[in-house]
Amino acid sequence: MKVKLSVSRAREQEVRAALAAHGIQVDEDADLVLSERDRSADCLMVRDRETRELVRLPAEEIVSVESFGHTVEVYARDGVYRSGERLYRLEALLGPERFLRVSNSAIVARDKIRRISPALSMKFTLTMADGRRVDVTRSYYYIFRERLGI
Amino acid sequence: MDLISLLLPILLAAAGVLLAGAGYFLLYRWNVNRALAAPDRRRLRLPAPCRVLAALAAALVLASLALVIAQLSGPARLTDAGGIERDVRQSQNVGSDWTVEIGLDGRAAAVLAYDPRKEEHVFSVYVNDGGTRPDYVFRYGGKSTSIQRGIRAFELEGATALISMNALGIAAVESHGGARYEVAPNRPFAIVIPGGGYDLYDSAGDLIDPARSGWYERTQVR
Numbered sequence: 001m002k003v004k005l006s007v008s009r010a011r012e013q014e015v016r017a018a019l020a021a022h023g024i025q026v027d028e029d030a031d032l033v034l035s036e037r038d039r040s041a042d043c044l045m046v047r048d049r050e051t052r053e054l055v056r057l058p059a060e061e062i063v064s065v066e067s068f069g070h071t072v073e074v075y076a077r078d079g080v081y082r083s084g085e086r087l088y089r090l091e092a093l094l095g096p097e098r099f100l101r102v103s104n105s106a107i108v109a110r111d112k113i114r115r116i117s118p119a120l121s122m123k124f125t126l127t128m129a130d131g132r133r134v135d136v137t138r139s140y141y142y143i144f145r146e147r148l149g150i
Numbered sequence: 151m152d153l154i155s156l157l158l159p160i161l162l163a164a165a166g167v168l169l170a171g172a173g174y175f176l177l178y179r180w181n182v183n184r185a186l187a188a189p190d191r192r193r194l195r196l197p198a199p200c201r202v203l204a205a206l207a208a209a210l211v212l213a214s215l216a217l218v219i220a221q222l223s224g225p226a227r228l229t230d231a232g233g234i235e236r237d238v239r240q241s242q243n244v245g246s247d248w249t250v251e252i253g254l255d256g257r258a259a260a261v262l263a264y265d266p267r268k269e270e271h272v273f274s275v276y277v278n279d280g281g282t283r284p285d286y287v288f289r290y291g292g293k294s295t296s297i298q299r300g301i302r303a304f305e306l307e308g309a310t311a312l313i314s315m316n317a318l319g320i321a322a323v324e325s326h327g328g329a330r331y332e333v334a335p336n337r338p339f340a341i342v343i344p345g346g347g348y349d350l351y352d353s354a355g356d357l358i359d360p361a362r363s364g365w366y367e368r369t370q371v372r
Contacts (some may be wrong), residue, residue, distance in 0.1 A: 116182045120175070122198050123308040124182075141198075149193050 002027040005007065006035035006093060009042060010056055028054065029084070041093040046074050046081035057081060063130045065107040077130060100147055102126065103137040110147075156221055160214045167206045175199045220260035228286040234259050234276060242272045242291060253311065253341035255325070258371075259286050260304070260311035271338070273297055273313050275304045277371060289371055300365025301350070310348065311371075313340045318363055321353040330347070 007015050015034070016026055028045045043058045061076045067087045074081040074090075083090060091099065091107050099107050108126060113124045115127040124136035124144065136144045178196050185193045201256060228234050231252045238244060244263045259276040272293055275306040276286035294313075296302040301314040321335040326347040333339040335353045350358040360366035 113186060116186055118175070118178075118179050118182055118199060120203065121200050145195075148182075148185050149189065150183050150195065 001025070001032075002030035003034045004028055004030040004136045005113060006033055008036055011036065035093075041095070044074065044083060044085075044090070044093070046083045049073065049080045049082050055081060059094055062094070062099075063112045063128050064109065064132065064134055065094075065099075066134070067105045075128075075130060075132060096147075102134060102144060104139070104142050106134050108134055115133060120126055156218065159217065160210075163210055165215060167210050171199070171203045171206060174202050213360075227284075228276065229284040230254075231259070234261060234274075234286055238263055238272075238274050238286070238291075241288075242274065244272060249338075251338060251340045253339070255309060255342045256284075257309040258304070258306055258311050258342050260313050260340040260342050262313050262315070262338050264315065264338050268315060268338065271298060271315055273302075273340070273369065275311050275313075277306060285326045290369065294367070296367035298365075299318045300363040300367070301360045304369050305345065305369050305370040308345045309342055310338070310345050311342050312348070313362065314338060317365075318349050318350070318358055318360065319352050320358060322351040322355075324349050324351065 001023070003019065005012060005015060005026050008037050019026060019034075043056050043057055044062070046055055046057050047053065048055055057074065057076055060069040061078070063075045063077060065072065065074050065087065067073075072083045072085065072087055072090065074083050084092070085106065087105065091101055094107065094143070098110055100110055101107050102124075103143065108128065113126050114129055117125040119125065122141040124141070126134045126136060128134060166337065174196075178199050181194060181196055184191075185371050189342050228237055231254050234252060234254070235250050238250060238261050239246075239248075242263065244250065245265065248263045248265050250261065250263045258279055259274075259278075261274040261276070262271060263273075264271040270293075272291065274291040275289050277289050279287045282323040290304065294302050297313050298315050299317050301312060301318065301320070304313070310325075314320065316333070316335065317340045319335045320333060320339070323331040323333065323343060325331075325343045326349075327344050329344060331343060333341070350360060352358055
């Protein structure tokens with residue numbers, strides 16, 4: 001049996017040992033996930049878009065996460081990565097304190113927003129730390145305002 | 151209805167709405183980015199620019215409608231001889247076979263309506279209240295023995311309205327400023343001349359003293 005771990009670093013070794021004692025292997029590509037309650041992930045396991053190399057990406061380096069069809073791309077300061085997780089799972093993993101859902105296909109890091117450009121209609125365009133622009137759609141307009149207190 | 155007086159305030163108001171909308175948009179953007187820079191500070195919550203613009207546009211439409219209704223329901227402005235004649239015929243029950251003489255300048259209008267046999271008449275004096283845009287307002291009217299048998303002068307600032315059935319046979323009026331007005335000696339007339347005095351002449355060029363007829367009346371128009 002294989003499981004994927006989503007626990008804090010402090011408890012990772014303990015959990016790995018416990019699972020190994022019961023013959024359960026830890027695998028990043030496993031279908032089953034063992035996650036710690038009420039915990040935001042410190043990092044994500046992603047694959048480099050170019051080299052396909054598996055990378056442990058710290059959450060504080062993530063600028064935004066966007067989905068394009070079945071593909072989920074993670075934009076960090078130093079490159080672009082791909083995740084096998086669905087967007088709603090990543091939103092839960094990364095935690096609402098640091099990351100905001102701004103559309104059906106995008107999550108942004110709150111502290112990586114550099115500028116907010118409102119439109120005449122109920123939309124915003126966010127300029128992120130890496131220079132990319134992400135739109136806050138009408139559906140998320142009020143949620144976004146509520147979260148930022150504007 | 152003056153189209154310019156109707157459209158100009160609406161256009162100015164629309165320009166004001168656009169400026170206000172643009173100003174509010176800039177304020178909203180500034181407020182939003184301040185929240186980004188200092189998330190822990192209390193922030194003024196401003197409504198979305200589209201809602202503010204919609205409210206301003208609705209107010210502009212309502213105000214424009216109110217202005218149009220006020221213009222349409224108000225009394226028609228008298229701006230030219232045609233309008234004045236219509237007003238005289240309607241308000242003084244002038245017969246369709248009566249002749250209407252109108253003398254008009256920028257300050258006043260003198261009107262004399264008389265029957266084909268010149269036995270009956272009605273007169274009217276209008277003063278322009280509109281400044282640069284004509285808007286003649288009725289001031290005097292009715293029948294006058296002075297007009298029937300002599301001449302009547304209505305004196306206002308800078309102009310004099312002369313109305314007469316021309317029983318005196320006046321052929322010309324010359325203002326002391328030098329302007330000369332020819333009239334048919336056997337025909338009633340209503341003219342407006344510059345103020346400052348005038349002389350009357352018959353067809354032979356002789357001076358006529360209207361006071362000698364005993365029917366010379368001067369009225370100061372306020």
